[in-house]
Amino acid sequence: MAEKEEVFTVKTGARHPDLEQIEELSGQRIIDCYQCGCCTSGCPIGDWMDIPPSKAIRLLQLGQVDEVLASEGIWLCASCLVCGTRCPRNVDYARVAEACRVIILRRKKSMVDPDTVTDADLQDVPQQAFIAAFRKFSV
């Protein structure tokens, strides 16, 4: 009998350590996503994201966690919750993106520095915008 040809190797064992944390902090099961793309097509900011919602989830499924954590997309999410509302698989990408940001913020890396806000903006922009932006983007 001929030897079985090895077509591919399934790697088991260690998952990316940050992936556990992303799932824990977000309360979402990354594997549930079946890549329909509903989240990305409805995302109002998707056009500006380097890695939009469904692609980020696919990368996480494939273990390419570092790419997602280094992307700009997770910092462009406006928390509008369209993605999770429309997801047929009950995956709330807004929570996944927030978990990614929280991991980075907890390593003490701020994305927005409150000191850089100009006086002109302070006089003009509604308070709720500052508080929300600092909450989502700074330590």
Added chain:
Amino acid sequence: MKSYPYYPGCTLYSKAKNLDRSARLVASRLGIELKEMPSWNCCGAIYNTAVDDLAAQVGPLRNLAKASKEGEKLVTLCAACYNVLKRAHNRLLTATESERNRLLDFLDEPFGGAIEVVHFLEVLKKEIGWEGLKSLVKKPLTGIKVASYYGCLMVRPRDVLNFDSPENPRVMDDMVSAIGAEPVDFQFKTECCGGYLVVNRRTIAVQASRRVLDNARNSGAEIIVTTCPLCQYNLDIAEAQSGRTGPTGVVTLYFTQLLGISLGLEENELGFEDNKLDPVPFLREKGLL
């Protein structure tokens, strides 16, 4: 006069005084007193979703604990306050026992969760009713086409807020009909204005708002109404950058300002000077002022 504890929130004390003032005056015309709750603090302006982030829930829950001594319902006007307070409340009610104990440790008083967070629009609908509102209108806004813009914070997440449909809400449209105006159906009524991205990614927020504006305008809207100070601001800066002026553009008002006009409030009571873009010339031209 029926009285409710009312949570104004930070923005209504500064950039959106006009929303606060017009709402209080409208309410009193309708026989409702919005009684500001004592010693409130900022709600946090956005809900933090990380499962272990209990600290972010303490601020909003402190407000709810205090409000629960004032009444059964806490009325909000700002869409963000409504969203955050209601979700923090839900977080407490669905917490595990150890989470709940940790949360309650940070409050100054015992709190069992007995309060309901409502939006003023819900009070209008349930207490006054659309027929009731119609009967109080002094100046029907006949022929004025109004797009009700709900944005994100009033309708999502649906299962927690239970306010209205997350895709096609009707509450504000019904209000618009009740005051004699013509509600405009448009696809972007729950699309995001770009929200807080205006702080650090202004161009993106402006472009996102521009889509909402254009969609409303192309659907025939002359006026957009909103419940959110940030939507109001973002839509106005997007309109300012569109190069349109006067009647070819579209003005964005708080729903309470439009209600105020129809209930016969005076121009100087509605705080139009605090709107980012001055809507007065447009409203005069339409014979609304």
